[in-house]
Amino acid sequence: MKFYDCLTAPSPRRVRMFINEKKLKIETINLDLRKSEQMEKWFSDINPRNTVPTFVTREGNILFHSLSICIYLEEVFEEINLLGKTAEEKGIIINSINDIESNLFSAIADCLRNSSKAMENRAITGPDNFEQIPELAERGRARVKSYFNVLENHLSEKSFMCIDRFTAADIWAFVAVDFTRAIKEPIPNELGALKFWYSEISKRDSAELNL
Amino acid sequence: MKFYDCLTAPSPRRVRMFINEKKLKIETINLDLRKSEQMEKWFSDINPRNTVPTFVTREGNILFHSLSICIYLEEVFEEINLLGKTAEEKGIIINSINDIESNLFSAIADCLRNSSKAMENRAITGPDNFEQIPELAERGRARVKSYFNVLENHLSEKSFMCIDRFTAADIWAFVAVDFTRAIKEPIPNELGALKFWYSEISKRDSAELNL
Numbered sequence: 001m002k003f004y005d006c007l008t009a010p011s012p013r014r015v016r017m018f019i020n021e022k023k024l025k026i027e028t029i030n031l032d033l034r035k036s037e038q039m040e041k042w043f044s045d046i047n048p049r050n051t052v053p054t055f056v057t058r059e060g061n062i063l064f065h066s067l068s069i070c071i072y073l074e075e076v077f078e079e080i081n082l083l084g085k086t087a088e089e090k091g092i093i094i095n096s097i098n099d100i101e102s103n104l105f106s107a108i109a110d111c112l113r114n115s116s117k118a119m120e121n122r123a124i125t126g127p128d129n130f131e132q133i134p135e136l137a138e139r140g141r142a143r144v145k146s147y148f149n150v151l152e153n154h155l156s157e158k159s160f161m162c163i164d165r166f167t168a169a170d171i172w173a174f175v176a177v178d179f180t181r182a183i184k185e186p187i188p189n190e191l192g193a194l195k196f197w198y199s200e201i202s203k204r205d206s207a208e209l210n211l
Numbered sequence: 212m213k214f215y216d217c218l219t220a221p222s223p224r225r226v227r228m229f230i231n232e233k234k235l236k237i238e239t240i241n242l243d244l245r246k247s248e249q250m251e252k253w254f255s256d257i258n259p260r261n262t263v264p265t266f267v268t269r270e271g272n273i274l275f276h277s278l279s280i281c282i283y284l285e286e287v288f289e290e291i292n293l294l295g296k297t298a299e300e301k302g303i304i305i306n307s308i309n310d311i312e313s314n315l316f317s318a319i320a321d322c323l324r325n326s327s328k329a330m331e332n333r334a335i336t337g338p339d340n341f342e343q344i345p346e347l348a349e350r351g352r353a354r355v356k357s358y359f360n361v362l363e364n365h366l367s368e369k370s371f372m373c374i375d376r377f378t379a380a381d382i383w384a385f386v387a388v389d390f391t392r393a394i395k396e397p398i399p400n401e402l403g404a405l406k407f408w409y410s411e412i413s414k415r416d417s418a419e420l421n422l
Contacts, residue, residue, distance in 0.1 A: 072302030091283030
């Protein structure tokens with residue numbers, strides 16, 4: 001197995017945290033996205049979509065979305081369950097993950113990729129170039145603020161995102177919430193439950209993001 | 212179990228097709244989104260996010276993303292496997308699903324929700340209102356055209372999206388490709404493999420979308 005990672009990007013960070021939480025040792029190659037290494041030919045030959053994370057499975061299949069990589073790893077390495085043991089647990093953990101990706105993470109990415117100087121013409125990941133849309137950056141920021149409240153309600157009576165223990169949903173939520181640093185949108189002080197959960201999860205984080 | 216469906220929306224259609232392919236009988240309630248039934252109080256009380264699909268599990272948990280619902284159903288009803296039997300199969304099927312959602316389906320939704328008259332002020336699903344961004348509609352259309360080529364390459368040597376049989380990845384891809392009718396962006400004639408796969412999958416479709 002081989003994991004193509006990047007220390008400055010949030011999506012591969014989920015996989016890195018997942019691997020660390022499961023105490024796995026996987027061969028890891030770091031790409032420098034600031035030098036556009038993901039666009040180089042040797043990497044296009046592995047993943048023509050030019051995105052990280054990229055993961056090569058035992059049988060040589062290529063996975064390039066963090067959820068599919070984590071589901072694969074959970075199937076191969078059952079110890080330290082992070083994606084649920086029962087149908088009910090699996091359902092609510094995946095539901096949280098889907099929700100964070102489509103309503104929080106995508107909003108942060110919309111904001112960052114459509115406003116950052118470094119991402120001019122790179123508003124969408126992958127081989128094609130797309131121009132930035134400034135209104136989309138604003139809309140993304142508004143959606144982030146709104147989703148902070150969703151998380152606050154969700155965490156107000158819980159220690160973890162889904163069930164009574166740390167799961168992949170906490171990884172997804174933590175990586176997204178922490179990534180709001182990139183758009184300078186901190187958790188509002190009045191959201192005490194979200195702030196407390198964030199500081200608790202920070203303590204176990206072994207997969208830092210270099211911004 | 213209870214499934215809140217809608218015959219005019221693509222996301223619940225995936226669940227409907229999944230249920231039909233697995234030959235399950237699940238109590239189903241249809242919502243009329245054109246009458247904004249998803250915003251009514253009785254439904255907010257079930258799913259405060261006001262989205263379909265919404266699914267109530269055996270233990271009363273609420274799932275509101277099509278992938279989490281299908282993963283739950285596959286765990287409860289093992290017969291007629293649609294999400295993979297081995298780690299390798301699961302990995303590549305989920306990877307396809309993630310990819311179609313983030314690179315094709317979201318592009319179609321961007322295009323439709325940011326251009327349709329009926330969706331003025333409703334550019335994002337859920338309880339908050341967001342104004343349309345016309346440039347995002349254009350960008351969505353460009354991404355759809357680009358992804359048609361990804362699918363064509365992918366299907367040029369295969370009968371199905373992932374492995375040698377029909378899986379949930381075919382459901383996700385079919386529902387997305389068929390949904391391009393809503394933005395009047397047909398499959399280009401020269402993409403023979405994609406057109407052939409689409410017509411083959413159409414034959415087994417028992418979960419029509421009323422546009």
